[in-house]
Amino acid sequence: MQYGNSTLTRDETPSEKISRYSQTLSGQLHRLRQELYPPEAHKKLRPFSSVDVARLIGVSESTIRQLDLDGEGPSPTRLANGRRSYTLEQINEIRKVLAARKRGDEAVNILPFRRAGEPLQVVACANFKGGSAKTTTSTHLAHFLALRGYRVLAIDLDPQASLSAMFGIQPEFDVEPNCTLFGALRYDDERRPLTEVIRRTYFDNLDLVPANLELAEFEHIVPSAIASGMSSGEDIFFRRVKNVLQEVDDRYDVVVIDCPPQLGFLTLGALFAATGLLITLHPQMLDLASCNQFLGMSSDLMGVIENNGGEMSLDWMRFLITRHNPNDSPQTRVVGLLRALFGEDVLTAPALESTAVANAGLEKKSLYELEPGSIGRETLKRALESIDTVNHEIEDLMKASWGRKL
Structure with missing residues (x-):
C-alpha cells in the first residue's frame, strides 16, 4: 500500500505511522517556510x-x-x-x-497610547466551533491595532498554534519547551515570568506569546493543583492569566487573545482576564447551534467562577459575523435572526467572505501585509474595507471603555 512517496508496512503500529506522518509534514512545512521567507526564513513587514x-x-x-x-x-x-x-x-x-x-x-x-487611569484592554476571541475564523479575526485585529499606533500583545492560547503560524512561527521548530504561556501559568518550580516568553515580532509595537502543544498540559495539571491546594485563593486557575498579564500591564495598551476551540481551563482563564469578548460566528445553522452550546456552557462555567469568588466584568461582548456572503439567502436569514435576537451586541459590520483573505492565508499573511498588486486591486480593496470597518468598530468599543471621545 502506498500514499504518495510513503510505503505503509504491516508491522508499523498506528502510533509509529502517525509519528512518521507528523515528521514528514513538519519537514515539508519547514521547507516551505524557508522558500517563502529567504534567506533567514523570517517574515518581514512590507514598507x-x-x-x-x-x-x-x-x-x-x-x-x-x-x-x-x-x-x-x-x-x-x-x-x-x-x-x-x-x-x-x-x-x-x-x-x-x-x-x-x-x-x-x-x-x-x-499617538493613541493609554493615558493615566485607562486600564489595559484584553480582547478574547472565542468560540469552540472550528472554521469560525477566530484566528483570522485575532490576527487582523492585532495587526490593525499595531498599524493604528497601539502597543499590542498577541497571545496564542491554542495548542494548535495557528496564530503563531500567521506570524511565521512553526511551533515544533521555533518554540522551545516552556516558552509558551504555559511557562508563566504552571504551578511548579519551572514557572517563569511572562516577560521571558514574550517575543518581538516584525511589526513594531506588536509582541507575541507563541503556542505549541505544551499548552495542553495546563488542562492536565490544574486538577492536580486543585487537589493539592495549590490552585486556590489568588492562585486559583481562573485567575492565572489575569495575574500574569499584570506583570506587563505598563507595556501595552491592548492584549488580543486567540482562545482554543474548547471551554477548558485556558479559555476560562482568558475569559476571566478579558475586558472585551468577541465571539466569531459563521452564519450557518449548524454554527448557530454550536454557538448556542458554547453560550450555555460558558454561562454555567462563569457561574461556577462567580460562586468561587471570581468577579467577572466585561466592558463589552459582541458577536462578529464572519465569512459572510451577503448574496447567500440562508446566511442572510441567519444574520437577520441574530440581529433580531441580540441587537447591538452583534457588530454592525460583518467580515465578508473574500478570496483575498484566503489567498493571504496561503502565505500566512493578513490583508495588511499584502503588497499592492499582489492580488486583484478591487478584490483587495473590498476585503480591506470590510475588515477595516470591523476593526474600527472594535477600536471604538475600546475607546468607549477608556471614556475617550469617538
Whole structure:
C-alpha cells in the first residue's frame, strides 16, 4: 500500500505511522517556510508609501512630505521613482513628532497610547466551533491595532498554534519547551515570568506569546493543583492569566487573545482576564447551534467562577459575523435572526467572505501585509474595507471603555 512517496508496512503500529506522518509534514512545512521567507526564513513587514502613512496617522500627505523636507522625524527610503517609503517603526516615530505638537484629544488621536487611569484592554476571541475564523479575526485585529499606533500583545492560547503560524512561527521548530504561556501559568518550580516568553515580532509595537502543544498540559495539571491546594485563593486557575498579564500591564495598551476551540481551563482563564469578548460566528445553522452550546456552557462555567469568588466584568461582548456572503439567502436569514435576537451586541459590520483573505492565508499573511498588486486591486480593496470597518468598530468599543471621545 502506498500514499504518495510513503510505503505503509504491516508491522508499523498506528502510533509509529502517525509519528512518521507528523515528521514528514513538519519537514515539508519547514521547507516551505524557508522558500517563502529567504534567506533567514523570517517574515518581514512590507514598507508603506507616504499616502499609506497619511492614512494610518490621519493627517494629509502634504504634512508627511513637509516633515521630511524640514528634516523632522525619520528619513524615508527614496525609491527609484522618487517616492518615499517608510517602515512601521518610522511611522511610529512620525506619530511621536506630530503628537508633541498637539494637546489633549488631538495628541491622543495621533499617538493613541493609554493615558493615566485607562486600564489595559484584553480582547478574547472565542468560540469552540472550528472554521469560525477566530484566528483570522485575532490576527487582523492585532495587526490593525499595531498599524493604528497601539502597543499590542498577541497571545496564542491554542495548542494548535495557528496564530503563531500567521506570524511565521512553526511551533515544533521555533518554540522551545516552556516558552509558551504555559511557562508563566504552571504551578511548579519551572514557572517563569511572562516577560521571558514574550517575543518581538516584525511589526513594531506588536509582541507575541507563541503556542505549541505544551499548552495542553495546563488542562492536565490544574486538577492536580486543585487537589493539592495549590490552585486556590489568588492562585486559583481562573485567575492565572489575569495575574500574569499584570506583570506587563505598563507595556501595552491592548492584549488580543486567540482562545482554543474548547471551554477548558485556558479559555476560562482568558475569559476571566478579558475586558472585551468577541465571539466569531459563521452564519450557518449548524454554527448557530454550536454557538448556542458554547453560550450555555460558558454561562454555567462563569457561574461556577462567580460562586468561587471570581468577579467577572466585561466592558463589552459582541458577536462578529464572519465569512459572510451577503448574496447567500440562508446566511442572510441567519444574520437577520441574530440581529433580531441580540441587537447591538452583534457588530454592525460583518467580515465578508473574500478570496483575498484566503489567498493571504496561503502565505500566512493578513490583508495588511499584502503588497499592492499582489492580488486583484478591487478584490483587495473590498476585503480591506470590510475588515477595516470591523476593526474600527472594535477600536471604538475600546475607546468607549477608556471614556475617550469617538
